[in-house]
Amino acid sequence: MNFIDPHIHMAARTTDEFMVMAKMGCVLVGEPAFWMGYDRSGTNSFYDYFRQLTEWEPKRAAKYGIEHHCWMGINAKEAEDVGFAEEVIALLPEFLEKPTVLGIGEIGLHKNTRNEVTTLLELIELGMKTDEQLLFHTPHLEDKYPGTRMILDILRSDSRIDHTRVCIDHCEEHTIRMALDEGYWAGITLYPITKATPERTVDMIELYGPQRILVNSSADWGPSDPLAVPAFIFAMRRRGHPESLIRQVVYDNPLKFMGGSRNFKFSAKPQAAL
Amino acid sequence: MTASEVLEREFLAVRTKLIDIAAVLDRIGRANGRATDDPRLGxxxxxxxxxxxxxxxxxxxxxxxxxLPYNENWRTK
Structure with missing residues (x-):
C-alpha cells in the first residue's frame, strides 16, 4: 500500500532509509523544522537548515520517487530565548514562498514557559499574515496535557484561525479528544518508548474514527522508526480493518490536510510496495 | 472480534509485560538504598x-x- 509519512525528520536520517521507505510504499513525506538535538549557535545555522529542507532534501527524496515537503519554524526547544527566536522568525518569510513549504511548523510548547508562549504567538502572527497552515508540536510526557490545553487556549482566543488548517500533533489518549472536538487535525506519533505504539494508535482509530487523524513516525535522531507507518498498517490489518480504512488514514487524510497549504501540489506517481 | 478472541490474541503479550514490570520493581527493591520517597514510584x-x-x-x-496538572489561569500565573 502506498503511504504518506506526514511528519518525519529526514535531515536526521540516511539515504538508505529513503530507499527502504520507498520500497515499503512511501510516496510523500512532510518534514517539519525542528530541534536537531543541539542548540544552534546563530541564525546562520537556521538559514542553512532551512535551505537544506527546501533545496537538498527534496532532491535526495526524489531519487527514490518520494516527494519531500516541509514546514518552516522554530521549535519550542529553541524558543526560550525570545530575542534569538525573533531573529530566526525574520528569516521565515523568504522560505514560506518556496514551492515545497506546507506552512509554519513544528511550533508549540516544550516546558510550557512564558517565553515559549511569546515566541509561539509571534509565529502564529506570521502565519496569519501569510495565510499559512499551522503544525503544532505538543510537549513530551508530563508536560503534554497542560501544554496541549494551553495551545488550544491560545488558538481558541484567535478568531482568525481556521481549525481545519491546523494539526495538533503528538496526540495521545489523554489529548486526542480535545483536539478533534475543536475541529483540528490530530497527529499521532509512533515511537518505540514515548508517545504511541501502533496497537494503541489502532485503538484510537477505533474509538474516534479515521476523520482528521494523521499517523506519523516523527523519526529523527533519537529512538524512532522511519518504517513506523508501515508498522501501523500491519497492526490495522492484523485487527481485520479493511484496506479502504487503512488507506484513508495513511494516504487520503494526509493528502487532504496538506492540500490546505497554499503551495501544495502532489504529482508523484503511485508506486507498488514490495 | 469478541472479548475472548481479543484476550486469546493478547494474553501472552500482557503476561510478558506484567512479568517485566514485576522484574523491574524487584530489581529496584534489591538494589542498594531505598527509592520509596521518589514520587515516580508512587x-x-x-x-x-x-x-x-x-x-x-x-x-x-x-x-x-x-x-502535570493544567492551570486554567496560566496566562496570569
Missing part, C-alpha cells in the same frame, strides 16, 4: 492499582497519573 503504584479497575478508560486515566 505514580507507578497508582498506575498498577488503576489496572485492576473494570472501566474502559484506563489508558486515558493512566496517562493523567503521569501528567
Amino acid at each position: 505514580k507507578i503504584s497508582q498506575g498498577l492499582k488503576l489496572l485492576a479497575d473494570d472501566d474502559c478508560d484506563r489508558t486515558e486515566r493512566l496517562q493523567m497519573i503521569f501528567s
Whole structure:
C-alpha cells in the first residue's frame, strides 16, 4: 500500500532509509523544522537548515520517487530565548514562498514557559499574515496535557484561525479528544518508548474514527522508526480493518490536510510496495 | 472480534509485560538504598492499582497519573 509519512525528520536520517521507505510504499513525506538535538549557535545555522529542507532534501527524496515537503519554524526547544527566536522568525518569510513549504511548523510548547508562549504567538502572527497552515508540536510526557490545553487556549482566543488548517500533533489518549472536538487535525506519533505504539494508535482509530487523524513516525535522531507507518498498517490489518480504512488514514487524510497549504501540489506517481 | 478472541490474541503479550514490570520493581527493591520517597514510584503504584479497575478508560486515566496538572489561569500565573 502506498503511504504518506506526514511528519518525519529526514535531515536526521540516511539515504538508505529513503530507499527502504520507498520500497515499503512511501510516496510523500512532510518534514517539519525542528530541534536537531543541539542548540544552534546563530541564525546562520537556521538559514542553512532551512535551505537544506527546501533545496537538498527534496532532491535526495526524489531519487527514490518520494516527494519531500516541509514546514518552516522554530521549535519550542529553541524558543526560550525570545530575542534569538525573533531573529530566526525574520528569516521565515523568504522560505514560506518556496514551492515545497506546507506552512509554519513544528511550533508549540516544550516546558510550557512564558517565553515559549511569546515566541509561539509571534509565529502564529506570521502565519496569519501569510495565510499559512499551522503544525503544532505538543510537549513530551508530563508536560503534554497542560501544554496541549494551553495551545488550544491560545488558538481558541484567535478568531482568525481556521481549525481545519491546523494539526495538533503528538496526540495521545489523554489529548486526542480535545483536539478533534475543536475541529483540528490530530497527529499521532509512533515511537518505540514515548508517545504511541501502533496497537494503541489502532485503538484510537477505533474509538474516534479515521476523520482528521494523521499517523506519523516523527523519526529523527533519537529512538524512532522511519518504517513506523508501515508498522501501523500491519497492526490495522492484523485487527481485520479493511484496506479502504487503512488507506484513508495513511494516504487520503494526509493528502487532504496538506492540500490546505497554499503551495501544495502532489504529482508523484503511485508506486507498488514490495 | 469478541472479548475472548481479543484476550486469546493478547494474553501472552500482557503476561510478558506484567512479568517485566514485576522484574523491574524487584530489581529496584534489591538494589542498594531505598527509592520509596521518589514520587515516580508512587505514580507507578497508582498506575498498577488503576489496572485492576473494570472501566474502559484506563489508558486515558493512566496517562493523567503521569501528567502535570493544567492551570486554567496560566496566562496570569
